[in-house]
Amino acid sequence: MMAQSVAYEVLPLIDNRTIGDGLTQDAGIREIGGVIRNIASRFISGLFGKQIDRLAESTISRAAAETDREFVESVNHAVGVDMSAIINRSGIQNELDAAVMENVGLIRSLSEDYFGDIERLVMEAVRTGQTSTQLRKNIVERTGASESRAKLIARDQLAKVNSDISRKRAQQIGxxxxxxxxxxxxxxxGNPAGRYPNASIKCYEIAKQDIGMGAGVYSLNDGARYNGESGLFPGRAHINCRCVQRVLIPGVDYDDE
Structure with missing residues (x-):
């Protein structure tokens, strides 16, 4: 939606004009800057701000429901007992509220950063005498980068929500x-001869590490330690971490403590 607004309202002001001529005039710069700021205001506050809240809440709620379903299925398969009765929303409400607040902040910052960058591209074009063709290209490229970043944030946030809820659910069943x-x-x-020469060696090593409970086994309270970092959990070890936790059932996978 942000990209479409820029395409429909900003790019027409740039097309068919030479930055070194028409857009160096104060009126031209003010016009473009004003349009960008007007668009930005629609995506940062007001009605869209409420949509951001609803989007974050509905997304986190769906993610929590899916995580709960997968968790119950895995535990039921392990112990042969239906654990769904002890799974309730109240037990993870703090985690859900925190996730919603974090995602609202990320969506707002994505909007602010995007429009700030678009305005900077225009001002840079004016200072360096770029052609309108080059400025249009730069804006289109920046839009693609924003979309990629948004997808990365979405994947990363859902992985973190899954990690937090799974850990809380595991603690609820003891x-x-x-x-x-x-x-x-x-x-x-990693593969020295392939596309990923180093990759996420951090997670690879954590999964093999044995701190006395077995390879890759850690406390649900403390998490893993690696290279000076502590409190590491699957899905949260780094940006876009794809690792997951397999809950170990007391009395089944290990003796009760």
């Missing part, structure tokens, strides 16, 4: 340990 599971591909282990 579990104290989990096993760190990677995606088990070259994006994790």
């Amino acid at each position: 579990a104290t340990r989990f096993k760190w599971m990677t995606a088990q591909d070259q994006r994790v282990s």
Whole structure:
């Protein structure tokens, strides 16, 4: 929506004009700057601000429901007992509220950064005497970068929500340990001769590390430690972490403590 607004309202002011001529005039600069700021205001406050809140709340709610479903299925399969009765929304409300607030902030910052960059591209074009063709190209490229960043943030945030809720649910059923599971591909282990020479060696090593409970097994309270970092959990070890936790059931996977 942001990109479409820029395409419909800003690019027409740029097309068929030479930056070194028409847009160096004060009126031209003010016109473009004013249009950009007007568009930005629609995506940062007002009605769209309420839509951001609703979007974050509905997305987190759906993610929580899906995580709960997968968690119950995995535990039921392990112990042969239906655990859904003890799974309730009140037990994770703090985690859900925190996730919604974090995502609202991220969406707002994405909008602010995008329009700030668009305005900077225009001012840079004026200072350097770019052609309108080059400025249009730069704006289109910046839009693509914003879309890629938005997708990265979405994947990363859902992985974090999944991690937080799964850990909370595991604690609710009395579990104290989990096993760190990677995606088990070259994006994790690396391949010196391939596309991912280093990859996420961090997660690869964490999944193999044994701190006394078995390879890749850690406390649900403390998480893993690696290279000076502590409190690491699957889905939160780094940006776009694809690792997940396998809950270890007390009395099934290990003796009760």
